[in-house]
Amino acid sequence: MISKTTIDQVYETARLEEVIGDFVQLKKSGSNFKGLSPFSDERTPSFMVSPVKQIWKDFSSGKGGNVVAFLMEHEHFTYPEAIKYLAKKYNIEIEETERTDEQRQEADERESMYLVSEYAQKHFAQMLWESELGKAIGLSYFKERGFTEDTIKKFNLGYCLDQWDGFTKAALEEGYKLNYLEKTGLTIVKHDGQNPNNPKTFDRFKGRVMFPIHSMSGRVLGFGGRILGNDKKAAKYLNSPESDIYHKSKVLYGIYYAKQSIAKEDNCYLVEGYTDVIQFYQRGIHNVVSSSGTALTPEQIRLINRLTKNITVLFDGDAAGLRASLRGIDLILEQGMNVKVCTFPEGEDPDSFAKNNALEDVQRYLEEKSQDFIQFKAGLLAQEAANDPIKRADTVRDIVQSISKIPDAIKREIYVQECANIMKVSEGVLFSTLAQMGKKVASDTAKKQQPPQTAFDVVKNDAPEEKVDVQYLLERKIIELLLLYGDEKQEFEDLVLKENEKGDLILEPESIEAKVYEKIYLDLQDDEIELANEQFRNIYYKLIEALNQDTNFTINTFLSGLDQPLVSEISSILMEEEKYVLHSWERKDIYPKEKKKGVAQLVSETILTLRCFLIKKRMTSLQEHTKESQQDHRETLEEIMNYLQLNKLLNKKLNRVLS
Template sequence: MISKTTIDKVYETARLEEVIGDFVQLKKSGSNFKGLSPFTDERSPSFMVSPVKQIWKDFSSGKGGNVVAFLMEHEHFSYPEAIKYLARKYNIEIEETELSNEQKEQTNERESMYLVSEFAQKYFSEVLWEREQGKAIGLSYFKERGFTEDTIKKFDLGYCLDQWDGFTKAALNKGYQLNYLEKTGLTIVKDDAADKDNKKTFDRFKGRVMFPIHSMSGRVLGFGGRILTNDKKAAKYLNSPESDIYHKSKVLYGIYFAKQAIAKEDNCYLVEGYTDVIQMYQRGIHNVVSSSGTALTADQIRLINRLTKNITVLFDGDAAGLRASLRGIDLILEQGMNVKVCTFPEGEDPDSFSKNNDYEDVVLYLQENSKDFIQFKASLLVEEAANDPIKRADTVRDIVNSISKIPDRIQKEIYIQECAQIMNISEAVLFNTLAQIGKKDVSDANKKIKQEQQAFDVVKNEPLRQKVDVQYELERKIIEMLLLYGDLEQQFEDLVLKENEKGDLVLEPESLDAKVYEKIYLDLQDDEIELANEQFRNIYYRLMEDLNEKEIFSITTFIANLDQELASEISSILMEEEKYVLHSWERKDIFPKDKKVGISQLVSETILTLRCYLIKKRIGSLQESTLNNQEGNMEALEEIMNYIQLNVLLNKKLNRVLS
């Protein structure tokens, strides 16, 4: 168990914007940062990070919290794993106490799979460097590929012994469960035909060099293994099967090592294989990732989109697979990204070219040979069309179809103009073709919607209007004021109920100097008001305790000591108004007033409004009881009249007209 001292030090040291910046491309927006949501598919930023408050909010998914909450949501870390990740990032020594048996049992299944994968990575690396077979076969292979020892260690490369169950036995001897070895795909388990109670186990990656596949935060998700023998029955490359922690369509090889360089260079090189990534990284080009031999997916593109809007796809000199790879370019365009394409000389690929050329030569080649996707697609397809008019028409249609995928209208127009010049065809014809494709897409979408509607018995009812929960909103506002301004000293105009000379009740103002939390506490105490919402009530009492006992109130420290549910609720409250920053009102010459200007007024009006609401609620309750109970009606009616009179006075103070 991690000590409280370590946890406190982690929270004090970790900078939210730095941690999230490793996963999301953030841009300055006033005192905050904004970016695309890492949890949903979007093209306009709705993700906000507050360095001052050290909290984040994703308005598209509703998620929010502190730095630990982000890692738990995004990387599916447990709380201890998130703390350990931050400790490693900021070089903080971790103090741990022994876990109890009960705590060990509570370790969840995903965490167990991560632990098994991390053990496997260390085991395969140890075999590579320390076992004779590993050094003779695995290490020799990597060195023949031109990888230095530092590079091999950097990417955690390894070797799985050419034994049926060498790894499985080692893992079981270390106490790892066969259940998780099977679920991660590291071990294949089969029932023994002769003995049903007995199970046979085999190492999936027997006799292969190992490429660990890391998540964006550096956790081992799965493996790629390359066979070194000429066994025609066995696949050259073998990947871990899909599991709870490894989804190949959502992972990019090398993203953990490349993420900072991608954000810094504002460009990502996309290659095909593991060795392409490693060789280019070794040569000094760090902003490179691979789709690991699988067809590029929208999820993989969105992973890059969090870090940059620019992708350069690198193709081998062999043009055989280029045609099929064009689909990937259309997918990139659909995500609103800018895409360039670079092909290497015939017989070369990113691995061999990086290995055989200096850093400066590689960089220069990439700069000079990276073509706009229109130029690349046109040159590739025009060669195929040659002098065939029908094929040429199909080529034009193919290019316009790619342009139709681009969400931005200005970019579409520019690309149409470029295509017209390259293909020597009028812009008008291309715009008409683009319009036809657009109409077809709309028509297809409408047909799909109609089909879905017909599949269900639709019962038309009047749409239910969701009522605003007034008390919830007012209580939420009270929590917000305590968090933001709780320890600020303000001058309040208090209202005291007095009788005037005529004997009528009137509210007389009295001036009061107090801290915001003191004013709220006294007002709620006077009226014997307790917050109705359980979450707000818990937060309220904790806030009052902190504000009363501590000389300096820190939101970061306060949130760090809460459970994730309460921390998330507080983040939502604090970041609620930050979403309006996303609309860039200043650019529209609209300048919102700073809330700090009228804190005392805001506090007083919120408490008064809550009083009025509760009075109205009480009046309604009394009226209902008089209808159901005839006895004691006079007392109830008198109480109702007193409440109505008080309600009128309070609403006058709020400058409200009552019907």
């Protein structure tokens, strides 16, 4: 187990905005940062990061928390994995306490699969550099491709010996379980019905050079293997099968190495193969990723969308490849991204072009030859249509179909104008076609969503009327006040219930100085009020204890000791208001009153409002009791009258008029 000292040091050192910035493109928004949600498909940023509070909130999915919570949500890390990741990022030495056998057994399946994959990567690299066959076959191949030794090591390239079960035997000898070797797809297991305890095993990647596939955080998810022999029956490239940790439709090769450069350059080059990525990286262009030989998917595009809105798709001159690329371009447009296309001269691909040209020449070529998608598509389809008017009409319709995928109305109009210029068609016709396509999509969507309805059916709205849970909101506000101002000293005006000379009850003000948490705790204690919401109640007692014991209370350290559901709830409470904050009022010479300056009043009003709510609730309960019971109600009615008088006094203090 990781020691508490290490965990505390990680929380003190890690900067939330830096860590999240590795995965999401963040932009300054007042004192906070904003970005697109990494957990949902959105086009308007609702993901907020507070450097001051060191918490984040994703308003589209409802998730939130601290730096560790982000890694656990985004990378599916366990708590120890997240701590280790941060320790590595900030060069913190990890102190570990001895783990019990029971704790070792609790290591979850995903972690075991990650460990097997990481071992495989190291084993294949070792075979490449240290075995005679690895050096003669694998290393020679990589060097023939033009990769330097530094590049080969950077991308953790390797070689799987051409043996039936060489890797499997080595892994089993190291103590890795066959179960996880099979689940990651590294080993193929053939079970023998006659001898079930002694299955046959085969290395999936035998005789192949190995390309490890990493997650955005650098964990090994799977592998791509290229065969070097002349076996025509074997696939040239072979990927790891789908597993709990590897989903090829959600992974981009090279994203781990490219993420910072993509965010910095605000552009991502998308290529087809592993060697395209490596060759570009070696040449000095780092913002490049590959779909690993699979058709581009919305999940892969969203992965890029977290880092930039701009994609440049790079293709060789192969006609079939260009045709297939058009489908990928439409997907990119649907995600609201800007897409350009760059094709290479005949006989060249991104790999060979980067290998045979200097960095400046490659950069110049990419800049000069990258076309907007509309120009590329129009040019490609116009060549095919030639002088055939029917084909030309189909080409125009095809281009308008792509334009219809764009969610932004202004962009759609600009592209229609450009298409009209290129294809020599009037804008009016194109806009009319676009509108027809839009109506058809809307109609089809409505048909899918609308349940079948028989004639003369009476449609009744059974949706229950939403009611505001006043007590929930007030308890939530109490937690917020404790989190933000709990340790601050304030001057409070306390209210003491007394009788005047006439015998009437009055509230007499008394001034006291106390910390916010002391005031809230004592007031709730005096009234014997316990928070009704279980989660708030749990947070409340933990907060009171922490504020009472820790002289240097910070939200970050407080969150480090809580379970994930509580961390998420607290981040929601703290970040809710940030969503609606308007910044830079001072530029307009408007100086709104800071919330911090009215803390004492806000605390008092919240407690008073809660008292009024609970008094009203108690009176309602007593009134219902009198209706149901046949007993003498004089005492109950007297209690109700006392509550009415108290309620009137409290509301008067709150400047509220009662009917």
